[in-house]
Amino acid sequence: MSTALITGCDYGIGFEFARQYAADGWKVHAVCLDEASREKLSALSNDVHFHHVDVSDPAAVSALAERLRGEAVDLLINNAATFAPDGPGTLMLPDMDEFTRVMRVNAVAPIYVADAFETHVAASDRKLMVFIGTRSGSIGDNGSGGHYAYRCSKAALNMAVKSLSCDFAAQGVITAVLHPGSVATETRKGGQIPVDESVTGMRGIIEGLTKEQSGSFRRYDGGTIEW
Template identity: 35%
Template sequence: MPTLVISGANRGLGLELTRQYLEDGWRVHAACRRPEQAQELGALAQRHRERLTVHALDVTDHERVAELGRALSGETLDLVFSNAGVLLDRGESALEVRAETLARSFEINATGAFLFGRAFLEGLARSERPVLAAMTSRMGSIGDNTSGGYYAYRASKAALNMLWRTLAHELRPRGICCVLLHPGWVRTRMGSKAAPLEPAESARGLRAVLARLTLQDTGRFFSYDGTELPW
């Protein structure tokens, strides 16, 4: 039975990915900050008691992240998905964006995402086909930045992209494929009701990309529809 570890599993794409992998028979370790408030995730846990374990985890609590990594180090982990992220700035200009917004965005989207991913390397090393994935955004692409704005979000995702690309070089000799994934513009709390994609459609696309990865794909940046994105 393949095993997934995922952060930000309480809503949106994290919840939908958890649901779809469970439906496919996977074992899932789902992490989120406040499980007691995650009603849909709790309902999934009731239906899949043998295969879904919910963990209370804030990705900015680095000791707790490392502790969970140690707790799962004896398991074979096939996919670790660093999914938790925030979008804290929307319409602010360069003179309006706050230092606190920049710092918090980097803390969660870059530092937290990276430390979550690296916490599970021992378990990934046990897998015959280990994949370490991060949910990024094409808004973190420097080459694709044609409209500006979203200073904190763009910069923090660009930092995540560099961390993951660098990690890919280090982990390639160990056979671990590191991939960056853009989910599209999805109708979630972060994406807004105006977004064209339903979470289920995006999740299916992301899973299809993940399913066909080989080690030759490590360090690459893909959209949910399989197209490769510029850095």
Template identity: 40%
Template sequence: MTTVAVIGASRGIGLELARQYAADGCRVHATTRALDAPGALGAVGGDVHLHPLDVVDDGQIEALAGALSEEPIDILIHNAGINAGRGAGDPETTARSMRINAEAPIVTVAALLDSVVAGGDRKVAVMSSVQGSGRSRAGSPDLYGDSKRELNTRFRAIEPEWRARGITAVALHPGYVRTDMTGSHASLSPEESVRGIRNVLAGLTAKDSGRFLDYRGKDVAW
């Protein structure tokens, strides 16, 4: 049985990842900040295990790693993030955006790395965005894009260490998806995006590690 961990699964893309993997018979470990009121995530059927996690809480990250220490993880997807909008942002908002979007994915994956190494597939994906591309909105204030660009920088720095442990790790752009974060004007449904993401992850081989891919498997410029 394939075991998948989805960090940030309470809604949108993360929720759909949990649904689709569970529907295919995978064991799914899914995190939410509101374990006492998981909403739609709590209604997902199958072999789904919910865990509390606020990615800015180092104690909760450590607790999750402890809870999964005996559980090999085949595929780890870090999806949690926020959209603080465009513009420079005030210092507090900027710091929070960077902590959640740029720092937390690297910290959380590092905490769970032993479980991924113990898995069969040994695949990691961090959810980035085309807005994190250096070619996107160059010179324009964009707090969300800046945080994703910083994530890409950190990912590229740490990925060789993960690769050395036998892990295939990629950054992913899920497309412009209709979620609570983007609103109803986005062109892509969560179902379509996640089907693409799953196909991309299923087809990864070791030589793909370190790439920045969209949900169709096409390379995105760093």
């Protein structure tokens, strides 16, 4: 049985990843921010294990890694992320604490999660670490500005994933950033792509990832994106 550990499973893309992998017979460790999500995750299958962990809390992440010590994780999906509402002024900046919170959850936490679970992933058959990024984090694709906190956090995540592909190469761990498309979720009602379609597409990309593609930035429907 293959095992996935997925962060940010309360709803949206993370929940759908958990649902689809569980339906395909995977064991899933579902990391959620809200204790209230336990019931719906646990109801997916007996092989879905709920973990109430804030990914931006290093002690909680280390404790989870310790609890799962000795268990191989074929696929780590760093999906959890947050957003800051626009503030006033031309740049519509949120206050600096909010900006920093977004950086911490979206860019810094995934690096620490990757570090905490390196041995679990390296001990598995598939050795995959995937990070859900966004086209909004692409410098080459940025023609409209705005959303400083979210864009900067996801651009920083891109850099981290590229570096992880270098630093984990000797362990055979493959890393990639995936853009899910503009997905209709509970928090993003204006998205165009149904969440099951996006996740099915990303699972196809994940399934085909090779060592040569480690450290790449890819779309849910195939193809790469400019960094």
